[in-house]
Amino acid sequence: xxxxxxxxxxxxxxxxxxxxxxxxxxxxxxxxxxxxxxxxxxxxxxxxxxxxxxxxxxxxxxxxxxxxxxxxxxxxxxxxxxxxxxxxxxxxxxxxxxxxxxxxxxxxxxxxxxxxxxxxxxxxxxxxxxxxxxxxxxxxxxxxxxxxxxxxxxxxxxxxxxxxxxxxxxxxxxxxxxxxxxxxxxxxxxxxxxxxxxxxxxxxxxxxxxxxxxxxxxxxxxxxxxxxxxxxxxxxxxxxxxxxxxxxxxxxxxxxxxxxxxxxxxxxxxxxxxxxxxxxxxxxxxxxxxxxxxxxxxxxxxxxxxxxxxxxxxxxxxxxxxxxxxxxxxxxxxxxxxxxxxxxxxxxxxxxxxxxxxxxxxxxxxxxxxxxxxxxxxxxxxxxxxxxxxxxxxxxxxxxxxxxxxxxxxxxxxxxxxxxxxxxxxxxxxxxx
Amino acid sequence: xxxxxxxxxxxxxxxxxxxxxxxxxxxxxxxxxxxxxxxxxxxxxxxxxxxxxxxxxxxxxxxxxxxxxxxxxxxxxxxxxxxxxxxxxxxxxxxxxxxxxxxxxxxxxxxxxxxxxxxxxxxxxxxxxxxxxxxxxxxxxxxxxxxxxxxxxxxxxxxxxxxxxxxxxxxxxxxxxxxxxxxxxxx
Numbered sequence: 001x002x003x004x005x006x007x008x009x010x011x012x013x014x015x016x017x018x019x020x021x022x023x024x025x026x027x028x029x030x031x032x033x034x035x036x037x038x039x040x041x042x043x044x045x046x047x048x049x050x051x052x053x054x055x056x057x058x059x060x061x062x063x064x065x066x067x068x069x070x071x072x073x074x075x076x077x078x079x080x081x082x083x084x085x086x087x088x089x090x091x092x093x094x095x096x097x098x099x100x101x102x103x104x105x106x107x108x109x110x111x112x113x114x115x116x117x118x119x120x121x122x123x124x125x126x127x128x129x130x131x132x133x134x135x136x137x138x139x140x141x142x143x144x145x146x147x148x149x150x151x152x153x154x155x156x157x158x159x160x161x162x163x164x165x166x167x168x169x170x171x172x173x174x175x176x177x178x179x180x181x182x183x184x185x186x187x188x189x190x191x192x193x194x195x196x197x198x199x200x201x202x203x204x205x206x207x208x209x210x211x212x213x214x215x216x217x218x219x220x221x222x223x224x225x226x227x228x229x230x231x232x233x234x235x236x237x238x239x240x241x242x243x244x245x246x247x248x249x250x251x252x253x254x255x256x257x258x259x260x261x262x263x264x265x266x267x268x269x270x271x272x273x274x275x276x277x278x279x280x281x282x283x284x285x286x287x288x289x290x291x292x293x294x295x296x297x298x299x300x301x302x303x304x305x306x307x308x309x310x311x312x313x314x315x316x317x318x319x320x321x322x323x324x325x326x327x328x329x330x331x332x333x334x335x336x337x338x339x340x341x342x343x344x345x346x347x348x349x350x351x352x353x354x355x356x357x358x359x360x361x362x363x364x365x366x367x368x369x370x371x372x373x374x375x376x377x378x379x380x381x382x383x384x385x386x387x388x389x390x391x392x393x394x395x396x397x398x399x400x401x402x403x404x405x406x407x408x409x410x411x412x413x414x415x416x417x418x419x420x421x422x423x424x425x426x427x428x429x430x431x432x433x
Numbered sequence: 434x435x436x437x438x439x440x441x442x443x444x445x446x447x448x449x450x451x452x453x454x455x456x457x458x459x460x461x462x463x464x465x466x467x468x469x470x471x472x473x474x475x476x477x478x479x480x481x482x483x484x485x486x487x488x489x490x491x492x493x494x495x496x497x498x499x500x501x502x503x504x505x506x507x508x509x510x511x512x513x514x515x516x517x518x519x520x521x522x523x524x525x526x527x528x529x530x531x532x533x534x535x536x537x538x539x540x541x542x543x544x545x546x547x548x549x550x551x552x553x554x555x556x557x558x559x560x561x562x563x564x565x566x567x568x569x570x571x572x573x574x575x576x577x578x579x580x581x582x583x584x585x586x587x588x589x590x591x592x593x594x595x596x597x598x599x600x601x602x603x604x605x606x607x608x609x610x611x612x613x614x615x616x617x618x619x620x
Contacts, residue, residue, distance in 0.1 A: 299534030395619025
């Protein structure tokens with residue numbers, strides 16, 4: 001019934017198919033000249049006439065970049081006010097009705113480009129004028145106050161890298177190996193550098209009362225999204241963020257203001273933040289009762305399960321990719337909402353033998369950590385798995401162990417070891433071991 | 434800033450003074466914060482303070498009956514939730530009692546929601562999905578009454594208002610426990 005935040009298996013957009021990826025260079029060289037001609041012709045005699053003259057141009061995709069045969073013999077493009085990625089790059093988010101998934105399998109390092117950061121919203125992405133936006137803080141405070149974006153930016157600023165993972169990431173995997181790609185199985189997690197003001201700084205400004213133990217955070221979207229946040233565990237690290245990877249937040253990430261609770265489920269990191277109300281008990285909103293609660297096999301649900309536990313996934317080779325015999329660097333991401341990742345192990349034989357992977361520095365707390373593991377693929381069937389351990393000593397569980405405790409109906413917080421099966425022909429697919 | 438504050442009090446939140454204050458660019462005072470932001474007016478708080486707590490705090494004046502709620506539901510909700518709140522296509526709102534511990538749990542207001550007040554809060558803030566916050570308090574009370582009645586929680590002649598709604602005991606009130614993780618041990 002609840003499709004909430006699940007990685008629904010969907011077909012990749014067809015332009016992501018490997019066949020379309022290789023640009024045909026020689027024909028594009030000609031395309032450049034033709035396109036220039038076309039533009040000129042169009043301005044003179046109109047589009048219809050130009051198309052009539054050169055009908056073959058019709059099929060040319062409008063976004064494919066013109067490519068000179070030899071870029072050292074043609075002056076390049078002029079500077080632009082806001083850059084774009086190379087026209088050949090086609091990694092895209094995979095949108096569902098109320099979420100989109102990050103293409104983890106095509107990304108490098110730990111930072112997710114803002115344009116590819118996963119999305120999850122409960123009634124669309126609002127358009128908010130930052131000049132009119134206000135943050136209201138009231139309830140158990142000495143002085144109810146409103147803050148403009150300008151006010152918030154004048155406070156001492158803090159930056160940090162942190163992952164945000166939707167509580168429903170991998171929710172499709174509880175019952176079966178459902179997602180075909182790493183994007184579909186794990187694409188509801190992303191990492192950014194976030195900048196803003198510490199929540200504690202702003203709460204000091206309004207004079208937090210001693211009785212205040214919970215905070216209602218409310219968004220300015222069409223769901224007026226609300227979550228109750230216990231203050232004590234978040235006071236050290238919570239940020240009110242206005243920037244992501246050096247520029248203003250993306251609209252999908254809460255422009256102009258969002259809450260960041262490092263290591264906690266994405267839903268609690270309220271976007272489009274307009275209100276903080278301090279209280280002495282949880283407010284019991286729909287998103288912390290009907291949703292984002294974890295139903296156990298005995299019919300009792302766990303509530304306020306904020307922390308995203310340690311998890312990892314091999315992003316290459318991963319589902320939908322094709323292996324070639326010889327050297328293969330196994331690459332992936334690991335993260336823990338409880339702190340730093342201290343160890344990642346990789347198995348190529350379905351979990352019988354585990355060997356340590358190399359962790360790429362910096363290894364930051366509550367942040368994606370990149371791991372790599374050198375491997376020779378000899379053309380035999382293989383099952384690739386990764387498991388991580390965090391600084392609390394917690395090790396990512398097997399699927400079997402996770403389900404033995406939580407059953408199949410929890411929906412949220414699936415963090416079991418992911419397995420990818422490599423077939424003899426080099427094709428890679430989702431498999432549950 | 435001290436000068437500013439006394440102005441503010443004198444002006445009882447007069448807008449002109451507020452603007453002059455925040456635009457004054459004074460340095461933050463030692464030991465008294467950064468002097469940023471401005472006092473929230475009562476009207477500002479009232480406009481946004483829409484949450485309803487389990488004790489009923491935040492419920493507005495107004496009332497609604499099951500019968501009135503049936504009309505509101507048919508006109509403004511049934512297109513997405515189905516004529517009886519069961520058929521969908523959007524979330525099922527009725528039924529599912531006794532299914533939570535089975536292989537196919539059906540989570541609804543009746544089977545899963547622990548607090549009746551959440552229903553007022555959520556419908557008022559987020560429903561109807563295509564025109565959120567468009568219902569008047571009487572309409573919200575009425576449709577809440579109808580959903581609770583269809584779930585067998587309140588009788589057909591019940592009236593929902595700021596006093597009666599918080600007193601409604603939800604069947605799954607005891608169905609939640611706090612986070613007990615870490616609960617699964619790796620190898």
